[in-house]
Amino acid sequence: MQPQGEHSQSAFVSLIGGRQEEFSEGMVRLSLVLTEEHTNPNGVMHGGVITTLMDEAVGGVIASVRGIDVMRAAPHSTVEMNVSFISSARPGDTIVVEATALKVGRSAAFGEAVASRGSDGAIVAKGRFTFVITGGRS
Amino acid sequence: MLRSRFVGATGASLEERRSGYAKMSLVVRADHLGGGDEVHGGVITALMDSTLAIALRELRGDGAGLHTSIEMNASFLDSAREGDLVTVTGEITHLTASVAFGEASAYTSSGEIIARGRVTFALQQAKD
Numbered sequence: 001m002q003p004q005g006e007h008s009q010s011a012f013v014s015l016i017g018g019r020q021e022e023f024s025e026g027m028v029r030l031s032l033v034l035t036e037e038h039t040n041p042n043g044v045m046h047g048g049v050i051t052t053l054m055d056e057a058v059g060g061v062i063a064s065v066r067g068i069d070v071m072r073a074a075p076h077s078t079v080e081m082n083v084s085f086i087s088s089a090r091p092g093d094t095i096v097v098e099a100t101a102l103k104v105g106r107s108a109a110f111g112e113a114v115a116s117r118g119s120d121g122a123i124v125a126k127g128r129f130t131f132v133i134t135g136g137r138s
Numbered sequence: 139m140l141r142s143r144f145v146g147a148t149g150a151s152l153e154e155r156r157s158g159y160a161k162m163s164l165v166v167r168a169d170h171l172g173g174g175d176e177v178h179g180g181v182i183t184a185l186m187d188s189t190l191a192i193a194l195r196e197l198r199g200d201g202a203g204l205h206t207s208i209e210m211n212a213s214f215l216d217s218a219r220e221g222d223l224v225t226v227t228g229e230i231t232h233l234t235a236s237v238a239f240g241e242a243s244a245y246t247s248s249g250e251i252i253a254r255g256r257v258t259f260a261l262q263q264a265k266d
């Protein structure tokens with residue numbers, strides 16, 4: 001089901017080359033093709049690329065459940081995140097991040113994200129995010 | 139000069155580095171924003187990861203093996219907006235032969251804390 005309203009990608013995710021592949025109620029998928037610009041001094045993907053994509057994807061999936069108009073009236077913001085970096089990725093790899101909502105309440109929302117390599121499906125990272133809904137009330 | 143191309147591309151600069159400690163700063167630009175008019179959480183976590191990796195490199199020395207982030211958590215306490223100067227400090231709190239732990243904090247120029255984070259690194263030993 002498509003959520004009502006239009007969901008726009010954030011400026012920072014656009015800057016680093018992220019692309020929204022799917023935005024449906026309860027599922028958001030982003031992708032990014034890694035370049036040298038995404039690397040750390042070890043020559044592999046910087047962890048900040050993953051945390052950026054996951055934050056965006058989970059924020060998006062919570063928006064998809066709440067509805068875009070509801071979100072605009074009472075935005076949600078990340079308050080807590082935890083990410084495990086499981087394996088590395090290199091320039092040329094495509095990273096796919098899929099986010100699902102665990103629970104969307106009145107004042108808080110919880111979601112998870114999985115990042116995988118497009119070529120072989122290997123899990124690169126897993127994350128869990130907590131958002132607070134500003135102005136949320138019963 | 140930042141060795142991380144990703145963080146370098148954000149416009150962040152390294153202000154201080156010494157054994158077990160590093161400090162970076164960044165002026166928030168329009169293309170650093172997430173939803174609404176606040177800095178994207180990924181900008182802050184990227185700087186935290188790099189600040190702590192540099193602090194650890196300073197502590198271990200140039201001849202040491204590689205270290206890799208394996209776990210990160212962050213609490214976002216407040217936000218920063220376009221034009222704000224954000225400073226991120228990182229300190230290594232514990233180092234063993236195989237793992238290191240560090241804590242990072244992000245502040246605005248008024249000294250208000252906007253985020254706290256913790257990163258765990260796996261360490262490789264230098265090859266002979």
